[in-house]
Amino acid sequence: MNYNWDWNVFFKSTGIGSEIYLDWFISGLGWTIAVALVAWIVALIIGSILGVMRTLPNKAAASFAAGYVELFRNVPLLVQLFVWYFLVPDYLPEQTQIWFKQELAPTTSAYISVVVCLALFTAARVCEQVRTGIQALPKGQSAAALAVGFNQAQMYRHVLLPQAFRIIIPPLTSEFLNIFKNSSVASLIGLMELLAQTKQTAEFTANMFEAFTLATIIYFVLNMSLMGLMSWVERKVRVPGMMGGAK
Amino acid sequence: MIRFNNVHKWFKDLHVLKGVNLEVTQGEVVVVCGPSGSGKSTLIRTVNQLETINEGEIWVDGVNVTDPKTNLNALRAEVGFVFQHFNLYPHLSVLENITLSPIKVKGMDKVAAEKQAINLLEKVGLAHKKDAFPSQLSGGQQQRVAIARGLAMEPRVMLFDEPTSALDPEMIGEVLKVMKDLAESGMTMMVVTHEMGFAREVADRVVFVDHGEIIEQAHPESFFTNPQHDRAKQFLRQLLTPMN
Numbered sequence: 303m304n305y306n307w308d309w310n311v312f313f314k315s316t317g318i319g320s321e322i323y324l325d326w327f328i329s330g331l332g333w334t335i336a337v338a339l340v341a342w343i344v345a346l347i348i349g350s351i352l353g354v355m356r357t358l359p360n361k362a363a364a365s366f367a368a369g370y371v372e373l374f375r376n377v378p379l380l381v382q383l384f385v386w387y388f389l390v391p392d393y394l395p396e397q398t399q400i401w402f403k404q405e406l407a408p409t410t411s412a413y414i415s416v417v418v419c420l421a422l423f424t425a426a427r428v429c430e431q432v433r434t435g436i437q438a439l440p441k442g443q444s445a446a447a448l449a450v451g452f453n454q455a456q457m458y459r460h461v462l463l464p465q466a467f468r469i470i471i472p473p474l475t476s477e478f479l480n481i482f483k484n485s486s487v488a489s490l491i492g493l494m495e496l497l498a499q500t501k502q503t504a505e506f507t508a509n510m511f512e513a514f515t516l517a518t519i520i521y522f523v524l525n526m527s528l529m530g531l532m533s534w535v536e537r538k539v540r541v542p543g544m545m546g547g548a549k
Numbered sequence: 550m551i552r553f554n555n556v557h558k559w560f561k562d563l564h565v566l567k568g569v570n571l572e573v574t575q576g577e578v579v580v581v582c583g584p585s586g587s588g589k590s591t592l593i594r595t596v597n598q599l600e601t602i603n604e605g606e607i608w609v610d611g612v613n614v615t616d617p618k619t620n621l622n623a624l625r626a627e628v629g630f631v632f633q634h635f636n637l638y639p640h641l642s643v644l645e646n647i648t649l650s651p652i653k654v655k656g657m658d659k660v661a662a663e664k665q666a667i668n669l670l671e672k673v674g675l676a677h678k679k680d681a682f683p684s685q686l687s688g689g690q691q692q693r694v695a696i697a698r699g700l701a702m703e704p705r706v707m708l709f710d711e712p713t714s715a716l717d718p719e720m721i722g723e724v725l726k727v728m729k730d731l732a733e734s735g736m737t738m739m740v741v742t743h744e745m746g747f748a749r750e751v752a753d754r755v756v757f758v759d760h761g762e763i764i765e766q767a768h769p770e771s772f773f774t775n776p777q778h779d780r781a782k783q784f785l786r787q788l789l790t791p792m793n
């Protein structure tokens with residue numbers, strides 16, 4: 303293959319003010335992080351609530367959460383994104399619809415759609431992990447909590463969840479990385495996150511190989527750092543005798 | 550203090566408690582014994598409603614615990630329960646295991662709760678282990694912490710569900726010693742156990758359960774020397790001379 307690699311391309315002007323192509327990548331990375339982090343926080347909250355619901359004696363709550371998981375786990379992410387971005391806004395109340403489609407900047411409405419989509423999609427996966435974590439605990443733990451007079455909420459808050467979350471840190475880590483990788487679907491509804499900026503750079507400069515190489519490196523370094531962060535968290539909350547903790 | 554009125558319980562088709570009538574008075578130590586599968590663990594778990602019942606009534610300290618309107622959490626806060634498998638919270642230190650419920654359920658202030666916890670740990674001989682985690686303790690030590698955890702709620706009555714059955718033989722003594730001290734301090738206790746030495750020395754009354762029924766109740770001395778019922782005789786024979 304005869305290809306003239308030109309790594310200087312990132313430092314060339316885009317023709318817009320004093321901007322260089324590297325700035326596009328930095329701004330794209332910023333959006334990727336903004337999408338993934340916010341969606342992750344929401345997914346963690348909703349997923350934990352659903353995960354707890356799945357373990358409740360209340361049948362209605364448990365089946366609602368189970369239904370939620372089936373719905374969001376069995377439809378492709380991209381389909382879900384298009385539904386949230388193209389279909390759902392049409393069913394909003396009129397005022398909200400006008401606000402969403404006309405008053406918001408296009409970037410903002412795309413951002414909202416993709417955060418909602420990723421958060422709800424990932425919540426289904428977090429839910430299953432939280433449920434597994436709770437169910438992995440010995441039955442005696444809930445009996446012990448009830449026997450000292452805890453109500454159900456206190457039992458979850460002080461006894462079950464602190465243990466369950468410690469157990470599920472490794473699978474949660476991979477969901478955490480997934481949400482960063484999955485955030486690239488946002489490029490398909492025009493949000494200029496990392497992948498969209500990469501494609502745009504490739505089109506503007508014709509230096510497709512350099513652009514995608516840089517994107518690959520950025521995603522890789524980003525995810526490696528997140529993994530490092532999560533193992534730090536895991537060490538931080540480690541308790542002797544629980545899940546790989548030293549005796 | 551505890552009264553069972555014609556208590557029945559079924560696990561699906563299995564009739565595990567068949568009309569139990571039993572009263573434990575204030576300050577009394579009652580040992581419940583019987584062959585495995587006789588329903589004695591189920592019986593003790595119905596007192597704080599870790600197991601529900603299908604028929605009858607159970608009263609604890611003047612409260613009908615089987616009444617759906619009863620606030621079970623408030624009741625359980627007054628009834629200490631010690632489990633066969635200790636069930637300490639593995640993610641919390643020994644001290645935190647003991648202070649968690651006084652702080653969260655009773656609203657006790659943290660400093661006071663810790664002071665009380667250290668007092669209790671001294672009583673069970675484990676003050677030096679306050680910062681250890683449960684997994685760093687032996688079974689006997691864990692069970693002593695579990696007893697301290699129960700006592701931290703200042704219960705009116707303590708229930709013990711086979712507290713020494715999961716322990717290595719050399720650790721049984723240290724747990725029984727703590728229970729004996731507790732009995733001598735006047736605590737009302739209901740104890741499911743196979744430790745006949747404990748029953749003989751500490752219990753005010755022995756209750757023999759078989760097939761979900763109370764077959765015999767007697768003062769320990771007369772129960773051990775002169776059991777009335779054939780099944781009780783057989784049970785004691787097996788327990789005291791297992792090889793024959």
